[in-house]
Amino acid sequence: MPAQSLVERDARVIWxxxxxxLTEPAxxxxxxxxxxxxxxEAGRAYIDADASWWVNTIGHxxxxxxxxxxxxxxRLEHCIFACLTHEPAVQLAERLIERxxxxxxxxxxxxxGSTSxxxxxxxxxxxxxxxGIPRQKLLALEGGYHGDTFGSMSVGAKSVFTAPFEPYLFEVTYLPLPQPGQPFPLDEESLQGYAAFIFEPLIQGAGGMRIYPAxxxxxxxxxxxxxxxLLIADExxxxxxxxxxxFACDYLRTKPDIICLSKGLTGGTLPLGxxxxxxxxxxxxxxxDKRKTFFHGHSYTANPIACTAxxxxLDILLTDAYQQQIQHIVAQHQHFLQKLKDYPCFQHPRQLGTIAAFEVQGDANYTSPLRDTLYLFYLHRGVLMRPLGNTVYVMPPYCITDEQLQQIYDATYALGDWLLHKT
Structure with a gap:
């Protein structure tokens, strides 16, 4: 009996x-x-254009x-963090606080990210x-995404992701996505009942890479x-x-009281929030009064290996080589998005730093077949891209080469030509 492939074994045991x-391709x-x-396993290479769900900054x-x-x-793989400490956790905290x-x-x-x-x-x-101060209400922005746990779902947009759980989510007041010159939409004095305002600074990620002004x-x-x-920045x-x-909050004058980090924190190597x-x-x-303790914790809190990663x-990101490469990607994206204006099927090309995004004309629903079409189109050209409905974005690891970036851009131009021919 021939040995089963990894995909066949996956199909039997993985969710x-x-x-x-039922319907997703293998x-x-x-x-x-x-x-x-x-x-x-066949030796084919794919460019990681979405940085493995936005986590990979320094490369695999x-x-x-x-x-x-x-x-x-x-030296030390893990220890309980409620009553112990270790060098990697303390050193990482010191370095983060500095920056x-x-x-x-x-x-x-x-x-x-969700737990942060x-x-x-x-x-x-x-x-x-x-x-003993009765401030319990929360503010958030419309269209946001903050994670898949119940609190983070509550402050995010109500969508296909949250529909089955909405009876269990707490009430939140939503503000519209800020636009240039737009006045604050609530009466200022009414804010005295609110505990906190949570926001994704300058760009909403899973909400469709929606950029708004600092x-x-x-x-x-x-x-x-x-x-x-209290101001909570979900970074x-x-x-x-x-x-x-x-950090996106480096563009702001008013700084947050609380900031949430994960994804690129370890360069995409290990989970850490x-x-x-x-x-x-x-x-x-x-x-x-011990009842005022913050009773929250995770078994793998401050894992030493994750903190080391x-x-x-951080050491790698702060080198001159990576700093120059980050700015190089910013410049390359600018040229790419300028060229996209030649394709009427691509709408609202936009950029914030190393993130480039645009919409493909068609159904914007996250569950629409267009998303699957776009995914497979890029995949067949050696580019791993996971569109958000009809929103396509490029957010690569910073080590990406010019040739690899060009392959992503060329696949996009080919998509534009194919869509124009199709219509």
Whole structure:
């Protein structure tokens, strides 16, 4: 009896995320990653154009990361973090606090983006509860996405992702996506009942790569700050130079009180989440009354190997070579999007830093067949691209070569020609 392939074995035992298992094409069996490439078991290479769900910044298989992770694994692979500490966690917290956009003093570790947001929401709500101040309502932006746990779903857009769970989600007040010169949509005094405002700064990722102006957001944040509303920046996607600066909040004058990080935090190597807060928030939990403790934790909180991967990724990102490459990608995207204007089937080409996006004319529904058509079109040209409905975006690892970027761009031009011919 012939041995089963990896895909056949997968089909018997795996349930893939965000995947309709009855109709989705069989997954590609990946056996190796190298730089901006992923290789399947047949030896075919695919350009990782979406950075493996936006996590990979430094490229696959970076030797320095592998070396330091192995060294850390031999020294200490994990320990409980409730009553113990270790060098990688402390050092990473120190380095992040130096660079975060605001006056942060405390780092709370978790293990992914959704949980970093969950921590932030609980932190903000309990901040007021511990002081006996009745501020329980939350503000968020329409069209946002903050994760798949119940708190993070509650503050995100109601969609096909959340429909079965809506009876269980708490109520949130949604503000429209800020537009240039748009006044704050609520009466300022009404904000005194709100605990926090959570937002994805400057660009909403899963909501369709929707970009909005820093100036308007700044004005809204200033109003919220005047009324004591805690500001939570979800930088899970935007952190670590995706927007051209280290953090999207570096474009803002008004800095957040709480910031959520994950994805690029470890360069795409291991799961790790961070929720950073100011000393004012931390102090609201200090008490002889143990009921004011922040009772939240994860088994793998501050995993030493993951913290080591994050420290190494920071070292790599801050080298001159990577800093220059990030700005080079920004410039390359500008030329690419300019050329897209020659194709009437491509709409609203836009860019923020290393993120380039546009819409393909057609059904915008996330579950529409157009999304599958676009995915397969790119895949057949050696490009791994996972469109958001009819929204196509390019967000590659920063180590991508000019030739690999051009292959993505050429596949897009071929898509435009095919769509024009088709109509």
């Amino acid at each position: 893939h995320p965000d995947t309709q298992m 997954p590609i069996s990946i056996v190796k990653g190298d730089g901006a490439l992923l290789m399947d 298989g970076h030797p320095l990361v592998a070396e330091r992770m192995a060294e850390q694994a031999r 975060l956009p605001g006056i942060f003093s405390r780092i709370f570790y978790s293990d992914n 947001v969950e921590v932030a929401l609980k932190m903000a709500i309990q901040f007021w509860h511990n002081q 100036e308007t957001l700044d004005a809204w944040l200033e109003i919220c700050r005047r009324q004591g509303v 899970v996607m935007t952190g670590f130079y995706r927007t051209g600066k280290m 961070v929720t950073a807060c100011t000393e004012k928030i931390f102090e609201a939990f200090l008490s002889n 994050a420290l190494t990724s």
